[in-house]
Amino acid sequence: MALKLAQSEFEIERDSQKCISCQVCVRQCSNDVHEYDSDEDIIYSDNDKCVGCHRCENLCPTGAIKIKEKEAEFKKNYNWTSSHLRNIYKQADSGGIILTGMGCDKPYPVYWDHILFNAAQVTNPSIDPLREPMEIKTFIGRKPDKLNMEISKDKNGNTKIKLKTKIPPQLELSTPIMFSAMSYGSISFNACMSLAAAASKFGTFYNTGEGGLHEDLYGFVNNTIVQVASGRFGVDKNYLNKAAAVEIKIGQGAKPGIGGHLPGEKVTRDVSRTRMIPKGTDALSPAPHHDIYSIEDLSQLIYALKEATDYKKPVGVKISAVHNVAPIASGIVRAGADFITIDGFRGGTGAAPLVIRDNVGIPIELALASVDRRLREEGIRHKVSIIVAGSIRSSSDVIKAIALGADAAYIGTAALVAMGCHLCQKCYTGKCNWGIATQDPYLTKRLNPEIGTRRLLNLLHSWSLEIKEMLGGAGINAIESLRGSREHLRGIDLSEKELAILGIKHAGEAW
Amino acid sequence: MNNYKHMETTKNLKESKQHCFSRHRIPSGCAIFGIVNESGKTFNGSMVLDGISMMHERSNGLGGGFAAYGIYPQFKKDWAFHIFYDGSISKSQTEDVLKENFKIIFYEEIPTKNKSFVKDPPNMYRYFLKLKNNFVDSGANKKKIDTDSRIDKDIIKEKEEDFIVDLVMKVNSNIKGAYIISSGKNMGIFKGIGYPEDIGQFYKIDDYSAYLWTSHGRFPTNSVGWWGGAHPFGLLNWSVVHNGEISSYGANKRFVDGFGYECTLSTDTEVVTYLFDLLVRKQKIDLSIIHLILASPLWEEIKKMPEDKREILKAFRILYSGALMNGPFSIIAANSDFMYALNDRIKLRPMVAAKKGNFLFVSSEEAAIRKVCSSPDILWHPRGGEPVIGVVNKQNIKNK
Numbered sequence: 001m002a003l004k005l006a007q008s009e010f011e012i013e014r015d016s017q018k019c020i021s022c023q024v025c026v027r028q029c030s031n032d033v034h035e036y037d038s039d040e041d042i043i044y045s046d047n048d049k050c051v052g053c054h055r056c057e058n059l060c061p062t063g064a065i066k067i068k069e070k071e072a073e074f075k076k077n078y079n080w081t082s083s084h085l086r087n088i089y090k091q092a093d094s095g096g097i098i099l100t101g102m103g104c105d106k107p108y109p110v111y112w113d114h115i116l117f118n119a120a121q122v123t124n125p126s127i128d129p130l131r132e133p134m135e136i137k138t139f140i141g142r143k144p145d146k147l148n149m150e151i152s153k154d155k156n157g158n159t160k161i162k163l164k165t166k167i168p169p170q171l172e173l174s175t176p177i178m179f180s181a182m183s184y185g186s187i188s189f190n191a192c193m194s195l196a197a198a199a200s201k202f203g204t205f206y207n208t209g210e211g212g213l214h215e216d217l218y219g220f221v222n223n224t225i226v227q228v229a230s231g232r233f234g235v236d237k238n239y240l241n242k243a244a245a246v247e248i249k250i251g252q253g254a255k256p257g258i259g260g261h262l263p264g265e266k267v268t269r270d271v272s273r274t275r276m277i278p279k280g281t282d283a284l285s286p287a288p289h290h291d292i293y294s295i296e297d298l299s300q301l302i303y304a305l306k307e308a309t310d311y312k313k314p315v316g317v318k319i320s321a322v323h324n325v326a327p328i329a330s331g332i333v334r335a336g337a338d339f340i341t342i343d344g345f346r347g348g349t350g351a352a353p354l355v356i357r358d359n360v361g362i363p364i365e366l367a368l369a370s371v372d373r374r375l376r377e378e379g380i381r382h383k384v385s386i387i388v389a390g391s392i393r394s395s396s397d398v399i400k401a402i403a404l405g406a407d408a409a410y411i412g413t414a415a416l417v418a419m420g421c422h423l424c425q426k427c428y429t430g431k432c433n434w435g436i437a438t439q440d441p442y443l444t445k446r447l448n449p450e451i452g453t454r455r456l457l458n459l460l461h462s463w464s465l466e467i468k469e470m471l472g473g474a475g476i477n478a479i480e481s482l483r484g485s486r487e488h489l490r491g492i493d494l495s496e497k498e499l500a501i502l503g504i505k506h507a508g509e510a511w
Numbered sequence: 512m513n514n515y516k517h518m519e520t521t522k523n524l525k526e527s528k529q530h531c532f533s534r535h536r537i538p539s540g541c542a543i544f545g546i547v548n549e550s551g552k553t554f555n556g557s558m559v560l561d562g563i564s565m566m567h568e569r570s571n572g573l574g575g576g577f578a579a580y581g582i583y584p585q586f587k588k589d590w591a592f593h594i595f596y597d598g599s600i601s602k603s604q605t606e607d608v609l610k611e612n613f614k615i616i617f618y619e620e621i622p623t624k625n626k627s628f629v630k631d632p633p634n635m636y637r638y639f640l641k642l643k644n645n646f647v648d649s650g651a652n653k654k655k656i657d658t659d660s661r662i663d664k665d666i667i668k669e670k671e672e673d674f675i676v677d678l679v680m681k682v683n684s685n686i687k688g689a690y691i692i693s694s695g696k697n698m699g700i701f702k703g704i705g706y707p708e709d710i711g712q713f714y715k716i717d718d719y720s721a722y723l724w725t726s727h728g729r730f731p732t733n734s735v736g737w738w739g740g741a742h743p744f745g746l747l748n749w750s751v752v753h754n755g756e757i758s759s760y761g762a763n764k765r766f767v768d769g770f771g772y773e774c775t776l777s778t779d780t781e782v783v784t785y786l787f788d789l790l791v792r793k794q795k796i797d798l799s800i801i802h803l804i805l806a807s808p809l810w811e812e813i814k815k816m817p818e819d820k821r822e823i824l825k826a827f828r829i830l831y832s833g834a835l836m837n838g839p840f841s842i843i844a845a846n847s848d849f850m851y852a853l854n855d856r857i858k859l860r861p862m863v864a865a866k867k868g869n870f871l872f873v874s875s876e877e878a879a880i881r882k883v884c885s886s887p888d889i890l891w892h893p894r895g896g897e898p899v900i901g902v903v904n905k906q907n908i909k910n911k
Contacts, residue, residue, distance in 0.1 A: 170829055382769050478832075480828070480832035
């Protein structure tokens with residue numbers, strides 16, 4: 001094993017004039033990149049170990065450190081890129097599957113960046129959200145076809161309305177943004193706590209992922225969506241009832257068709273209690289649910305969960321965006337789901353095989369457009385809510401998604417970034433220097449849940465403001481009037497086929 | 512619907528004027544004016560003509576029109592179709608469809624004044640039609656229907672209306688150069704390219720007597736006009752005139768689409784008409800609460816309401832979010848029973864209402880009302896989202 005073919009991806013530049021050998025970098029790096037030599041009073045850095053998380057650079061008090069992407073050390077080749085070579089060297093070394101974290105980073109088209117939003121001029125006044133009410137309240141849940149009601153007049157001649165249709169349970173969101181499923185285990189308790197507290201303070205929801213629900217988060221029951229995944233970790237009646245909604249996870253955008261693996265090292269005492277599995281054992285989620293081998297099985301699970309929660313909570317289904325996503329979604333509506341979550345191929349993960357993450361699934365924009373169209377053609381779109389996930393990077397992605405037909409968006413990576421994540425994609429190592437994707441107490445304490453909460457609240461607040469600005473600019477004062485209104489979108493630099501799938505016109509075409 | 516088989520061939524030919532305008536939404540500013548006599552007493556069209564003429568400034572000569580209710584008492588049980596034709600082929604194709612489905616009681620060219628009044632009018636005819644009896648018996652609807660029972664009468668009425676809607680939509684989208692502009696009973700729509708006062712004179716509006724009149728002057732942002740594209744928009748007994756731009760158009764279109772309404776004209780007025788048809792005729796939601804759906808109160812107002820009311824409004828917004836109309840608008844929707852006027856919920860378009868005895872007036876500007884009724888009993892500016900409803904006492908009409 002003396003032969004080392006793979007070379008480092010990063011280069012650490014240390015300005016010796018500025019470095020005061022305070023050893024902050026040494027203590028901060030969980031990858032042991034920096035080492036202090038007390039004889040020489042000098043710090044050495046090992047480029048090979050660096051993951052590019054920029055923690056040391058950020059915390060260096062004198063600004064002595066710079067982490068740079070290393071110039072390609074291989075002979076330039078557009079076909080055999082350095083990442084291909086590096087991966088082959090690693091696999092030849094190890095014989096294993098290459099793991100990675102976070103979403104696909106390959107240069108596939110990002111359709112959000114090829115869609116432009118509309119604004120009102122003259123014939124339709126734009127509305128100033130600072131002066132006029134701007135409504136972005138959103139409801140997630142199943143909707144009946146019509147309301148039956150009884151109308152009567154009281155003795156004063158006032159109209160009295162009595163509803164005879166019972167509205168199925170709904171989640172009420174103050175903004176069409178929720179925090180996506182991230183399990184306790186894949187991320188730290190402090191990160192979970194920050195998400196839960198921020199969702200609760202802002203009037204939206206966070207999702208436990210498949211890691212069970214830590215007792216200390218029971219207080220956020222009204223803002224919690226619990227997940228039931230193939231591993232069934234932490235699932236019991238109490239778990240289901242400590243939530244406002246239940247989401248059955250069939251697939252995840254980063255790794256459609258495959259299960260999950262939380263290494264035993266991350267299964268600490270607390271994680272083991274929460275997941276209801278022995279401490280230190282690997283938590284393996286099977287690829288399929290072993291009780292779901294077809295759509296009718298899914299329907300049974302949906303109704304089993306509805307029974308268990310007394311039909312008081314919406315039960316949804318999360319699927320990853322795959323080629324056949326539209327008919328699958330249609331089946332899920334008919335199976336009785338109250339909402340469908342579609343996770344695009346760029347969606348994040350704590351750990352996934354690189355080959356799957358980078359090559360399986362389709363973009364969320366196309367998946368959303370075709371699911372929405374399919375459900376409308378079948379006359380069942382109004383029955384369910386659609387939540388999109390899988391790389392929603394900004395408020396403009398949210399508003400474009402809503403105009404394409406989504407009811408709300410889940411954000412995962414964006415929330416982690418708000419808490420300090422630098423997308424080094426090494427979540428699966430459990431060594432997250434930002435204290436997010438780790439269970440090491442030395443690292444987790446770096447994320448103060450109060451600060452995490454505040455930063456997440458700020459993110460929700462600023463995105464909501466931006467959404468209101470864009471809505472007002474388009475002359476709309478309620479988000480429901482934008483939902484599925486593709487007339488407000490135009491494509492740029494897209495083919496006829498892409499425009500047809502997205503159901504939008506090209507920029508420059510009027511109504 | 513094998514009735515339409517022969518139309519499939521013409522479908523591909525369908526484009527020309529109608530098609531090219533129908534695919535584009537054209538925002539427009541406008542004048543609207545409506546008068547109803549709630550006792551059902553009919554009055555001459557000169558009054559509405561006088562009123563709308565006052566708002567000349569609000570139109571630009573690219574569209575004007577009138578809807579009148581109670582004008583065909585001699586045919587009050589028959590479907591009255593007003594149809595525009597570009598040429599004789601479209602006329603014979605359409606008449607084939609009519610003959611196949613209806614007994615034509617009477618038809619004639621719509622009487623007009625000297626054509627020099629207006630530019631390029633199409634050929635226009637009106638037909639008074641009785642549906643052939645067999646339409647309910649066809650295909651899947653073969654279920655035995657007891658024609659005496661009250662419930663079945665309602666079912667038959669609704670089926671008949673659905674059939675008319677279907678037929679009108681198919682003729683309008685499949686027969687090139689033919690366009691049914693109104694399809695109700697004892698009512699009619701008169702419209703075209705020009706200022707409303709010219710259109711009114713062209714059609715000799717003052718020769719008709721109606722108990723309910725609405726009118727429209729158009730200021731579109733395009734320069735070419737198509738006679739069928741003028742307002743009011745009509746379907747069954749519905750007529751809608753509208754000033755503004757519905758910025759929720761896409762969401763509303765999706766909503767009605769889910770219930771089988773195909774928006775072929777891409778106009779705001781069309782989608783508004785379908786919303787009314789769906790909520791009032793099909794879902795039978797009481798007229799007095801429709802505004803809570805179409806122009807729902809803001810959440811911050813709902814928050815302050817007593818709990819029972821709050822829950823109901825919340826339910827409306829959850830279920831009928833696609834029916835919420837957003838953006839600036841004032842509309843007058845009418846059918847043979849009532850006139851219904853509504854502003855958007857933050858009142859981005861003008862609308863004034865007034866009452867004098869049995870007369871109810873709604874107008875874009877007060878001047879139009881004052882012109883025809885100098886001293887109303889009351890005159891008010893309805894708040895955003897607050898409907899003005901004039902219900903016609905049908906008893907009086909029947910007794911006449």
